[in-house]
Amino acid sequence: MTSIPQTVSTPAQVVQHPSHRSQLLLNWLTRAATYTLLALLGVTWIFPLYWMATSSLKDDPQIYTVPPVLIPDPAFWNNFGDAWTRFDFNLAAFNSVFLYSLPVTFFTLLSSMVVAYGFAKIVWRGREPLFWICIATMMLPWQVTMVPLFITFKQFGWINTYWPFVVPSLFGNAYFIFLLRQFFRSIPEELSDAARIDGADEFGILWRIVLPLSKPAIAVVLLFRFLWSWNDYLGPLIYINTEAMQPLALAIYRMRTLALSMGTTSMAYPHLMAVSTLVALPIILIFIFAQRTFIEGISTTGLKG
């Protein structure tokens, strides 16, 4: 690329290779344009998250100043702690992690693996039609079953508990059954046969042969199921209506309503941005550490975030 100015400065060469020179210039221009566009897009895309993180560090005067403060100075690092305790987010975090995300993720994986094994590795009559029904349920919008399930779970006394999320996860999830089944089928049948000759039963084969070979697919299930439950808003909105049982997503919303009604000297925005940052952070960190799993999960099955 650096050779371009030289080419321009020697007229003899320009005359000799006019098309070559213009081609180089064009290439250089294309690259410059590409990088400029990418930089602009990158800045635009990252800006909201940058704004969320930096607003967490401001005090009220910095929030309401015009022109806007791009880099907080001074930075109030204790905003994170203050915001967290102000609305008792410890409890919400506990609910999100231990009552919702972890059990639902774990049980979904377990049940989906067993079902996927039945669809992939055992030959039996009626397998294909049932598998097609299973795939078809992926297209069933959750909103259609939402009301009758609510009525049923309410009769069970499951309002303000996480049973409406945990119990269905014991019965497998069509997306992950599909994903795992595809993966299981790629594992050579000879391995299972060898284990059978050694006296292993089907559960043994699933546990000792198939599971260790399916780590990439299992990682996709764990990641996406965790992500969905961590981010879920509508589900808890319907089933959880006491503050003590709220997960983080609902707690943020509750905080918004309270904080924004308190006016411009209540640290409403910095605190709101601080908790939003803290709740988004685990997902961003998981993504950074498990980037390949995420990308593979999406590009092979179209799983949505």
Place this chain on the structure above:
Amino acid sequence: MTAITPRVQRMTKTEKRNQLLGMLFISPWLLGFLLFALFPLVASLYYSMTNYDFIRQPQFIGLTNYTRLFTVDPDFWTVMYNTLYYVGFGVPLGIAVAFLIANLLNSNIQGRTFFRSVIYIPSIVPAVCTAMVWLFILNVQYGVINGVLKTLGVPTIPFLSSPELAKPSLILIYVWAQGTAVVIFLAALQDVPRSLYDAALVDGANAWARFWNVTVPMCTPVLLFNFIMGIISAFQDFTLPFVLTGGGPMKSTEFYVVSLYRNAFVQFSIGKASAMAWILFLIILLFSVLLFRSSARWIYYGGEK
């Protein structure tokens, strides 16, 4: 004749065992399907033909809920218009932007993984968090965009507080969160054989011609897939409009599922909400059928790799 009969009759010992085992392994899913999909689906259809408010017994009223929605309901067509506006402008715009970004990322650049992460992360961060930061960024008094406009002495823009701008503002955020589509497009672009581009180059096709005659045709399957999946999921968007605008101002962002939620869990009009759920189900079913019918085409194309 006798040659046919043995096939129909009893299975061998292993086959019988496999039949039982297969059904045992998939039984969690089958049970879940009956309990959490089929039963609520049928129940929802029943409720959609009743007058029900969670308290008194449901009263059967036939198709009245449907005819009321289509003819006399004051909000249904507003909600439908809002949703179609959001889907109709948001999805094509999202696809176009995502495809262009994917093409930029697929060109010969440094730092592709970094840029891909920057574009993708917004789509996995909890929607409540992104809603909070957009609420802040787009705020007419304290938002950073209007802060910049004020600094420049330009009139401020009431992004979320004017009925005309609220929908376009939500579409803007929708497009920003299309990272999943970008990742799927990028994977598809990386599968386009280099030889096709080389052949086009030999034929003297410039970058523009290569884009339209190689890239786009090779990606039609994925374009179609993302397009239909985009329509299906945009129809069901809830968290962003609910948290950002709560359906306002003046019902301009009262989208389908927001309205459905309100009818069911705020107004307790279970019959009406169930009818809405079934209409949504039929709309999504229509697009799912389109997706499957077109799948023959995109699987054929995708088979190139």
